[in-house]
Amino acid sequence: MLKYTPDHEWLRAEGDEIVVGITAHASEQLGDVVFIELPEVGREVAQGEEIVVIESVKAASDIVAPVAGTITAVNDALADAPGDVNADAMAAWFFRIRPADGVSLDSFMDEAAYQALTG
Amino acid sequence: MTELRRTPLYDLHIELGARMVPFAGWEMPVQYPMGVLGEHLHTRKAAGLFDVSHMGQVILRGEDAAQALERLVPADIMGLARGRQRYGLFTNDKGGILDDLMVAAKGDHLLLVVNAACAEQDIAHMTEAGLTPEVVTDRALLALQGPGAEAALAALVPAAADLRFMDAADLAWDGGTLWVSRSGYTGEDGFEISIHESRAVDFARALLAQEGVAPIGLGARDSLRLEAGLPLYGHDMDAGVTPAQAGLGWSIPKVRRAGGAREGGFPGAGVILPELGHAERTRRGLRPEGRAPIREGTPVFAGAEGGEPIGRVTSGGFGPSIGAPVAMAVLPADIPEGATVYAELRGKRLPAAVAPMPFVKPTYKR
Numbered sequence A: 001m002l003k004y005t006p007d008h009e010w011l012r013a014e015g016d017e018i019v020v021g022i023t024a025h026a027s028e029q030l031g032d033v034v035f036i037e038l039p040e041v042g043r044e045v046a047q048g049e050e051i052v053v054i055e056s057v058k059a060a061s062d063i064v065a066p067v068a069g070t071i072t073a074v075n076d077a078l079a080d081a082p083g084d085v086n087a088d089a090m091a092a093w094f095f096r097i098r099p100a101d102g103v104s105l106d107s108f109m110d111e112a113a114y115q116a117l118t119g
Numbered sequence B: 001m002t003e004l005r006r007t008p009l010y011d012l013h014i015e016l017g018a019r020m021v022p023f024a025g026w027e028m029p030v031q032y033p034m035g036v037l038g039e040h041l042h043t044r045k046a047a048g049l050f051d052v053s054h055m056g057q058v059i060l061r062g063e064d065a066a067q068a069l070e071r072l073v074p075a076d077i078m079g080l081a082r083g084r085q086r087y088g089l090f091t092n093d094k095g096g097i098l099d100d101l102m103v104a105a106k107g108d109h110l111l112l113v114v115n116a117a118c119a120e121q122d123i124a125h126m127t128e129a130g131l132t133p134e135v136v137t138d139r140a141l142l143a144l145q146g147p148g149a150e151a152a153l154a155a156l157v158p159a160a161a162d163l164r165f166m167d168a169a170d171l172a173w174d175g176g177t178l179w180v181s182r183s184g185y186t187g188e189d190g191f192e193i194s195i196h197e198s199r200a201v202d203f204a205r206a207l208l209a210q211e212g213v214a215p216i217g218l219g220a221r222d223s224l225r226l227e228a229g230l231p232l233y234g235h236d237m238d239a240g241v242t243p244a245q246a247g248l249g250w251s252i253p254k255v256r257r258a259g260g261a262r263e264g265g266f267p268g269a270g271v272i273l274p275e276l277g278h279a280e281r282t283r284r285g286l287r288p289e290g291r292a293p294i295r296e297g298t299p300v301f302a303g304a305e306g307g308e309p310i311g312r313v314t315s316g317g318f319g320p321s322i323g324a325p326v327a328m329a330v331l332p333a334d335i336p337e338g339a340t341v342y343a344e345l346r347g348k349r350l351p352a353a354v355a356p357m358p359f360v361k362p363t364y365k366r
Helices: A024-030 A111-118 B010-015 B036-045 B065-070 B116-128 B149-156 B158-162 B197-208 B218-227 B269-275
Strands: A002-004 A009-014 A017-022 A033-037 A050-056 A060-064 A069-074 A095-099 B019-023 B026-031 B047-051 B056-061 B085-091 B097-105 B109-114 B139-145 B168-173 B176-181 B190-196 B213-215 B281-288 B299-301 B311-319 B324-332 B340-345 B348-355
Touching: A002 A111, A017 A024, B010 B019, B010 B197, B026 B036, B026 B218, B036 B047, B036 B213, B036 B218, B047 B197, B047 B218, B056 B065, B056 B116, B065 B109, B085 B116, B097 B116, B097 B176, B109 B116, B139 B149, B139 B197, B149 B158, B149 B190, B149 B197, B158 B168, B176 B197, B190 B197, B197 B213, B218 B311, B218 B324, B281 B311, B281 B340, B324 B348
Parallel strands: B047 B213
Antiparallel strands: A002 A009, A009 A017, A017 A095, A033 A050, A050 A060, A069 A095, B019 B026, B047 B139, B056 B109, B085 B097, B097 B109, B139 B190, B168 B176, B176 B190, B281 B324, B281 B348, B299 B311, B299 B340, B311 B324, B340 B348
16 A cells, blocks of 8 residues: 655555655656665664755655655666656655654555645 | 747747746646656657757847857857858857857858857847847757757758868758758757748658657756756856867867967957966766756765865756666866766765767767
């Protein structure tokens, strides 16, 4: 079941981890992505911490950690093919995070709520 | 806030799916559905049609127009043959650059094309100097750029193929007159075409119907000119940057330099002329290592640690044709080509090689 953040990230729970990417809406707004800097595996992050840099042809932007936790994996393939984000945003995951104790995804938007947000 | 102006092609941009943005007081297409990257590559491979109607088109009439303009622009305008075009700069008393412009000799008048953001100031500047600029308000300006530009335009106007780089001519199309020059600002062969606003949409549609011609927005225009090593006013040069510092000393010919027949006689000559060939700082190309774009304003350092910045990036981004970031920065002139400098991005110093420009070889038809 997918959840969405107000920062246009999608979150997919897999076991005790969350896979994180950005939405197609976000990738369209960014334009062609040309560079992605991913966090180090093992890094402990706070909710809202800027942990990914995305550079499009237009500008730089950040992706924040949607929840507090530990980065368990990153999609290194994106560094060489950042355009994958534009080609298929739902397939181009950025990182996996193991949430800190007590973190729940319940408060994030579901598909319908996110669609309503982006119109 | 004043209302944004729209070019005669506004409705066509909307129809073509453009994303419109405010630019220098105009509502302009920054990209079409193809996207900046695709539009950039398309222009280098086929042909791109740009709406540059926001740029100022200005006519100077009279036999003394060239002589009068030389009082403001350190270029050889009196020696500009009819049907030829030239690049030049408006300078100020301190030796800085007020704007850059193209001047075409059209027989009984000069046709100037100036930057949109500077047009009003340029016109006031010329008027104060005793010139009588006539602002063209009823014509659109299109740029058709890329290896397919000649075939596309010649299909509508065969004589366009006879023009060489920096030629300018009036050519007939379907009962109207096009003011055509073989020039542009992408590093590609191509044309800039002024056309009456009443025919602009028909003409643009006729070009877009030619094989390989796609509409291109301002986003790709910027990355194309960056790869071509072409400076942009307000970024790589401004009122505080001299021609030598901007790497534009080449636009000042011998005849206007010290010892030339028409030496000086333009604002800031006392600063500008002695500096030619001796600038301590000048605009240099940078090829950052890795993939991270280094953008305008990024400080540049001589070493990987410590020290004060030796300059700043004036334009930078991703070069789609190169597949890597490229940038321009004003740096000490004595840094050798190939030397490594460091751009500080997000607290990290990233190495970049000082590189020759243009980054992409121009394909002008000389």
